[in-house]
Amino acid sequence: MSILVNNLSKFYADTRAVDDISFEVHSGEILGFLGPNGAGKTTTMRVITCYLSPSAGTVKVEGRDIQTESLEVRKVVGYLPEQNPLYLDMNVLEYLEYAAQLQGVSNSLIPRRMREMVDVCGLDEMKHKDIGQLSKGYRQRVGLAAAMIHDPKVLILDEPTSGLDPNQIVEIRSLIQSLGKEKTVILSTHILPEVQATCNRVIIINRGKIVADGPIADLQRSLHGGEKIVMEVEVPDGQSFEMVSLQVKTIPAVKTVSLIDESNGVKKFSIETSIAIDVRKALYLLCVEKGWGLLELHREQTSLEEIFRELTTDSEQ
Amino acid sequence: MSLANIRYIFVKELRSFFNSPVAYIVIVVFLVILGWFFTSNLFIANISSLRTVFEMTPFLLLFFAPAITMRLISEEKKTGTLELLMTKPVKESEIIIGKFLAAWVLFFFTLLPTLCYYGTVALLGELDLGPIIGGYLGLMFVGAVFLAISVFGSSMTENQVVAFIVSFLIVFTLFMIDKILFYLPGNLASTFEYISVDYHFSNIARGVIDSRDMIYYISAVGFALFMGTIVLQKRRWV
Structure with missing residues (x-):
């Protein structure tokens, strides 16, 4: 079991962003996290990545608790936050190096990992440019490259294809699919064809609650009861x-x-x-x-x- | 706490200081103002002394410290990169300390050119080295306190202007506190005197390095950095 979410709740002041949800994700699974805006997708992801603490419930990633073994969890998780924040004044290689250092990649491995990520994400032409000069699509690739720089077991991507053109979307999707073979991937989106194209399983979340969980084919069948x-x-x-x-x-x-x-x-x-x-x-x-x-x-x-x-x-x- | 992480953050911040025009502008303004006080003292008043340098620098630091640190954390909050940072295996304290050290080293580099004042004065007459070493040491300590407080100020908000104003108000209070002592009753006055940054600075600037002053500076820096750490951790409690 790669990710285990147990009765997770998160309140902000008087609103319930996430309300008592439980699910598990196996390794090698690509889970699509669907829901309207404000449903609690980002909050759930922020809890799994140790950015926020749960108000109630527990989350385990690779067998480690996100609260008591937070640093260990963060070492095995790669995270691409919503809006893809980046240091615009750094160039691509500087940024990847910084990300690798902070993720605890050993110094001897860093140059190799950087080269691999530049290749995988197609950043070769842009690697000496400041991130601030890059187009949105390239920035997205830089964000992905940084999220994967330490070869994480778990990859959490919050709307990875937002703002990309159709060609880039296809590229990123196939990248995610090839990664999903050996890693656990959770990706959130509200682009439905994307889920159909990349995920083996979907969780639909609405108003902080899980309203559907299963392979897409099962959901399609179970919804009406009949055919x-x-x-x-x-x-x-x-x-x-x-x-x-x-x-x-x-x-x-x-x-x-x-x-x-x-x-x-x-x-x-x-x-x-x-x-x-x-x-x-x-x-x-x-x-x-x-x-x-x-x-x-x-x-x-x-x-x-x-x-x-x-x-x-x-x-x- | 991992020294490696502190170093990575320190290097990154120092690099971005020197990559951005803001640092240069602030340094130049600092040196121009200080230079004007030094030279006017030298040529108009005909006094060859570094006293004005040591007297003016804490005052300039009131503006300098919040100005160079205001973006350190508030900008990361605003652009969302703090989320990236906090989801990496890095502790809040490491982030705060790394950023503080970068600002402190920038201040060191700002002070470095003022050594030419020392050269000028040394050419003109005999200098007592004790107060000068003490003075520079004292300035680095005052700088450390002001910068640590300003890093804390920057951690509280995502607005750089607010960060500047909050930091300025705190350091200004610490700076002014021993200038209002005669309004206060005796026993309160000694407490306030102890809190004052300037009081301890004047001790060191006389060339006297007293453990009480050192303890004051180290604990003030430690407390400010601790508060900054708490502010970053708070996000995880609520």
């Missing part, structure tokens, strides 16, 4: 939507049938089932029996956007 199927059929003239709908509802487990589109006798339905069983075969047999021309039949995946919106807006009302 959603789209079917397009060509029915003989004179058969109305209601008649077809009635026929479809004779299949057990079908809960609702709604019409999406209709033109020239071609009807497109959206069918929801009450439990998670595959009714596609039953639908096909029904079409054969009734002599309908089956044009399309597929299972709809609930998108992460839908899951996110559903989980994070419901509880506000």
Whole structure:
């Protein structure tokens, strides 16, 4: 177990930023931390990285407690804070050296680690420039390079791709993915495709509470309880939507049938089932029996956007 | 406490002092004002003495110390780099001490050119070396106290101007306290005299190095740095 968060709460004055959350992250896992702004993502990350102390609960990183063995925890964690703060008056190499020194990388290793990070993050052309002169994308890479300079076991990235252009986003994502094979990575974001592209698991947090936790595929399935199927059929003239709908509802487990589109006798339905069983075969047999021309039949995946919106807006009302 | 960490922070801060124009401006202003007092004393009053240097420097330090230290921590708070620093295996005390030492060494380099005043005066007449060594030593101690307090001031806010004003008010109080002694009843006066920076400085500047004065300076610096450390740690308690 790489990170173990147990009943963690954090209060600021009278607001609960994080409210009694528990989760664990295994090594080699890339965990996406999702939630609307102000949900408690950054606070949770700040507690794990020892920047803030929890109001209640415990956090263990690589088996060490963040409060009693804080310095040890900080040695194995690499952290890229939100907004990526950097010393703008230092040049890239100076900054990487400083970061390595403070992380306790031994002096003989520092030049090698710096070279590796410059290579991995593609900073070679910029390495002698002041950080203040770099574009946002390069600054982000400098921040990442500094976070990884001591080859940490745990990497915590708070919105690592914010402000990057699409090409840079793809680069950073593949970098994170390649890192995730041997490290534990937690990354927070509110860009949903990013989570889909990089993470094996997501935690959705809203108003300080965890509202969903699991692999993306599981979340998609569990949200509605049932499945959603789209079917397009060509029915003989004179058969109305209601008649077809009635026929479809004779299949057990079908809960609702709604019409999406209709033109020239071609009807497109959206069918929801009450439990998670595959009714596609039953639908096909029904079409054969009734002599309908089956044009399309597929299972709809609930998108992460839908899951996110559903989980994070419901509880506000 | 790790000496290596203190050294890394010290080197980084000293480098950024000399990379930024602010340090040069402050040093030049300091030397120009001090130089004016020295030369006017020398040429107009015809007195060849370093006394004005030693009398004026603590007064100039009231502005110099908050000016060079105001950004040390407040800027890190404002830009968020403090978060980077605090999530590395570095203790708050190491950060405070490293930054304080960098400011102190900058002050040392600022004072260094004033040795040419010593050369000038030594050419013109006999000098008693004792008070001069004591004077410079005393200035370094006064500087240490003022700078340590200003580092504490800088740790309290993310606004450099506020840091400057807070630090100035504290060091100004410590500086002025022995100038109001005659308003106070006798027993209180001796306590206030002991707190005063200037009182201990005048002892050392006479060439007398007394353990009481040393204890005063060391404990004042220690206390100010400790308070700065507490302010940085406070973030983790709440």
